[in-house]
Amino acid sequence: MGKASTLRDQLASAAVRTVNRVSRMTGRGSGTVIGGRVGMTIAPDLISTLAEGRTIILVSGTNGKTTTTSMVAAGWGGNVTTNKTGANMPAGHLAALVESRNEHVALEVDEAWLADTLKSTRPYVVVLLNLSRDQLDRANEVRHLAERWRQALALREDGKLIVVANANDPLVVYAAEVGANTVWCDVPTTWIADALSCPKCTLAISHVGNSWHCACGFAKPTTITSVLGDDLVISGKSVMLELSMPGEFNRSNAAMALTALACVRVDLDEAVRRVNAIQSVVGRFSVRRWNGHVLRLLLAKNPSGFAAMLATLRDDGSDVWVAINARVADGHDPSWLYDVPFEMLRGHRVYCFGDRRLDLATRLDYGRVDYIVVDNDDLVPTSKETISLLANYTAFHDWLARSEA
Amino acid sequence: MTTICLLYPELLGTYGDGGNGLAVTERARRRGIDVELVSAGLNDDVPDAALYLLGGGEDGPQRLATDLLRRSSFVSRVQDGAKVAAVCAGLQILGMTFCVEGDDEFEGLGLVDVVTSRGERRSVGELSTRVDGRLLVGFENHGGRTTLSGGIEALGTVVKGRGNDGKFDGYRTKNIWATYAHGPVLAMNPWFCDEILASVVGAELDPLTSAADLLYQERCRVLSS
Numbered sequence: 001m002g003k004a005s006t007l008r009d010q011l012a013s014a015a016v017r018t019v020n021r022v023s024r025m026t027g028r029g030s031g032t033v034i035g036g037r038v039g040m041t042i043a044p045d046l047i048s049t050l051a052e053g054r055t056i057i058l059v060s061g062t063n064g065k066t067t068t069t070s071m072v073a074a075g076w077g078g079n080v081t082t083n084k085t086g087a088n089m090p091a092g093h094l095a096a097l098v099e100s101r102n103e104h105v106a107l108e109v110d111e112a113w114l115a116d117t118l119k120s121t122r123p124y125v126v127v128l129l130n131l132s133r134d135q136l137d138r139a140n141e142v143r144h145l146a147e148r149w150r151q152a153l154a155l156r157e158d159g160k161l162i163v164v165a166n167a168n169d170p171l172v173v174y175a176a177e178v179g180a181n182t183v184w185c186d187v188p189t190t191w192i193a194d195a196l197s198c199p200k201c202t203l204a205i206s207h208v209g210n211s212w213h214c215a216c217g218f219a220k221p222t223t224i225t226s227v228l229g230d231d232l233v234i235s236g237k238s239v240m241l242e243l244s245m246p247g248e249f250n251r252s253n254a255a256m257a258l259t260a261l262a263c264v265r266v267d268l269d270e271a272v273r274r275v276n277a278i279q280s281v282v283g284r285f286s287v288r289r290w291n292g293h294v295l296r297l298l299l300a301k302n303p304s305g306f307a308a309m310l311a312t313l314r315d316d317g318s319d320v321w322v323a324i325n326a327r328v329a330d331g332h333d334p335s336w337l338y339d340v341p342f343e344m345l346r347g348h349r350v351y352c353f354g355d356r357r358l359d360l361a362t363r364l365d366y367g368r369v370d371y372i373v374v375d376n377d378d379l380v381p382t383s384k385e386t387i388s389l390l391a392n393y394t395a396f397h398d399w400l401a402r403s404e405a
Numbered sequence: 406m407t408t409i410c411l412l413y414p415e416l417l418g419t420y421g422d423g424g425n426g427l428a429v430t431e432r433a434r435r436r437g438i439d440v441e442l443v444s445a446g447l448n449d450d451v452p453d454a455a456l457y458l459l460g461g462g463e464d465g466p467q468r469l470a471t472d473l474l475r476r477s478s479f480v481s482r483v484q485d486g487a488k489v490a491a492v493c494a495g496l497q498i499l500g501m502t503f504c505v506e507g508d509d510e511f512e513g514l515g516l517v518d519v520v521t522s523r524g525e526r527r528s529v530g531e532l533s534t535r536v537d538g539r540l541l542v543g544f545e546n547h548g549g550r551t552t553l554s555g556g557i558e559a560l561g562t563v564v565k566g567r568g569n570d571g572k573f574d575g576y577r578t579k580n581i582w583a584t585y586a587h588g589p590v591l592a593m594n595p596w597f598c599d600e601i602l603a604s605v606v607g608a609e610l611d612p613l614t615s616a617a618d619l620l621y622q623e624r625c626r627v628l629s630s
């Protein structure tokens with residue numbers, strides 16, 4: 001168990017707790033990040049000190065990291081320290097590590113912070129889900145991120161780190177193939193638009209059926225540990241995934257969470273039971289009420305996330321609501337709307353909400369999808385059915401705040 | 406039948422650049438103009454087309470796209486009068502030289518006498534340009550600084566953002582339109598899309614109202630304030 005070893009560390013830990021409590025009481029924030037920042041200023045190595053002696057699983061990737069981290073924490077059983085609110089940069093990690101001292105820790109990590117977090121927390125397992133375009137106005141070019149992951153994993157000197165990696169995402173494979181202990185997962189991965197050109201040589205990657213390869217020799221790994229089909233098979237042991245949450249992508253997330261838990265020797269049958277029971281994760285997939293409507297809130301922040309979420313909608317012509325913002329946390333550039341296969345919504349009527357509803361309406365118009373721009377919420381006709389509401393990050397949080405359970 | 410060709414979307418399609426193909430095709434079809442949108446992949450020959458669309462891309466893919474285009478029929482087709490709408494990296498590729506992967510200078514296709522060096526910092530943010538009295542609105546995200554030789558006319562003068570060099574954005578030749586506003590710039594600026602389309606079909610276009618009109622008005626308002 002980690003313990004604060006110096007007076008300065010103890011002071012810093014106390015400061016994190018105090019600032020977070022004050023921040024929550026004054027309603028200035030969810031109270032996880034501000035305290036963490038204060039703590040890091042007082043004792044920069046505090047994360048390493050607090051991480052020492054604990055069994056840590058890190059989860060990173062463009063999509064699914066909050067859900068997967070939550071699956072790792074729930075599936076582990078018992079008390080698990082985790083950054084539940086999705087504060088996935090060092091300040092959030094520090095706040096979580098200070099808040100509770102459990103031996104088991106599951107942390108979600110922002111893709112750009114993976115290298116630092118591997119170094120500071122020295123995890124037992126790191127789960128690498130996927131990499132695709134997201135918030136490109138922050139210049140996080142996706143191939144560049146894959147390169148940084150690869151360098152971080154190649155630098156791990158102890159060779160003990162277990163990397164649980166998605167074998168169907170060429171950018172993830174490029175990063176994870178340098179790990180000494182890489183556990184490959186063959187999980188359905190439908191978004192390949194960001195890995196059409198080889199991360200090694202830039203030539204075209206051929207995606208054939210469930211496999212892929214490049215002329216330069218770079219190809220899908222052949223030594224697969226974990227396979228997700230109708231059942232999930234991990235090292236030869238088969239379990240039934242019957243998730244309460246919708247979507248093929250959530251099955252892939254669960255498969256990778258359970259593979260990570262198998263690496264820390266959690267009983268698989270027990271873990272699957274606990275993961276199957278998860279109903280929603282920080283509001284995602286939750287059913288809420290607003291103005292007489294019943295809404296199912298779906299978070300989708302980027303093209304691959306949207307494509308996955310659109311695939312969960314029933315093909316019944318029902319109304320769909322979509323809310324788009326372009327604030328700081330969303331990225332200021334909504335160009336990505338043109339990379340989303342909104343044509344899948346033909347046959348539905350789409351209500352456009354959010355600061356950038358006209359950008360959305362224009363995209364839908366060019367895609368020949370029926371749309372209505374909502375300038376006045378009161379004019380939306382009431383419907384009897386549960387409506388799916390897809391929203392990007394800040395729009396999702398707006399809707400979570402304005403609706404009721 | 407007029408063919409519009411999206412070039413190497415696998416390499417040059419970073420910022421919703423497919424939106425430009427969608428917009429120009431859709432605006433033609435709604436007027437009853439017979440068009441087809443095709444895309445040329447990495448392993449395909451460059452097909453015969455009246456308009457080619459070039460998008461933006463990361464360093465490695467930009468270099469590869471340039472090499473592939475250099476070896477293809479693209480350069481001679483453009484010299485013979487085929488039209489090109491290029492954004493972001495596409496703008497750099499058509500020029501004499503550009504810089505990728507640090508300060509390594511790389512040879513472009515040499516179709517337009519412009520050179521791109523590495524800018525002091527990345528240009529990321531809203532871009533608006535005045536083109537013949539009208540605003541062109543969009544978003545830029547690139548690391549280049551493009552200098553036009555004396556004979557080359559800029560597409561417009563920068564109102565907000567950086568463009569080529571803080572003063573001018575893009576360039577305009579007899580058959581090429583180029584801007585640093587990436588991705589769906591044609592979708593967001595109906596007048597610009599129609600100007601290109603009219604030139605491609607060689608006829609005046611019927612007026613067309615679409616959702617993009619409201620978006621364009623909103624962006625002009627936001628970017629002028």
Ligand SMILES: [Zn+2]
Pocket residue numbers: 198199200201202203214215216217218
């Ligand atoms: Zn290759």
